[in-house]
Amino acid sequence: QVQLVESGGGVVQPGRSLRLSCAASGFTFSSYGMHWVRQAPGKGLEWVALIWYDGSDKYYADSVKGRFTLSRDNSKYTLYLQMNSLRAEDTAVYYCARDSGYENYYYYYALDVWGQGTTVTVSS
């Protein structure tokens, strides 16, 4: 079945780095854009970043631009999020999610498959 599994979360000190991974299965990974979305404790959802299906284009939220970098390895069905210069406000559950892509030539900009998330805690 279609599945996304995140890993790499943990406790890290402010200013340090962490790399998250998202392993995909059950669908043709190289055909889909992929997102990261985060959720701070007790809060709502915040979109973080998107990478196109082939890695040729990437988009970031202003809150992470210049600190976070998206990449993907389509041969390994894996998405990555390199997080540098981490701050306390980056503390959250990080979800990877699949972009819904095209349906009958329409693009809906929805996120149709989600992983279970990995927790990142930035604290000294």
Add this chain to the structure above:
Amino acid sequence: EMVLTQSPGTLSLSPGERATLSCRASQSVTSSYLAWYQQKPGQAPRLLIYGASRRATGIPDRFSGSGSGTDFTLTISRLEPEDFAVYFCQQYGTSWTFGQGTKVEIK
């Protein structure tokens, strides 16, 4: 910057009742770019509705979406026990934005 405001913050209803959730945008939204998600405690969000009114795969027909412009609505016609959760709307304009959520709780 686009802001999505959901109301009410909390909706207290009984199983079998109808739930009506609102999502209001600070600017006009292309209907095709409006989605709704359900999130239960400790779980990831699940896509319910996309394109403002299209049900995602496997979503029961008691869930329906409507609206256009700046006002969108998610309706659950008859609440089942498994429907008590938090619901988020999401739009795409220049980036993806989520509303703050509406909690549907058991009365």
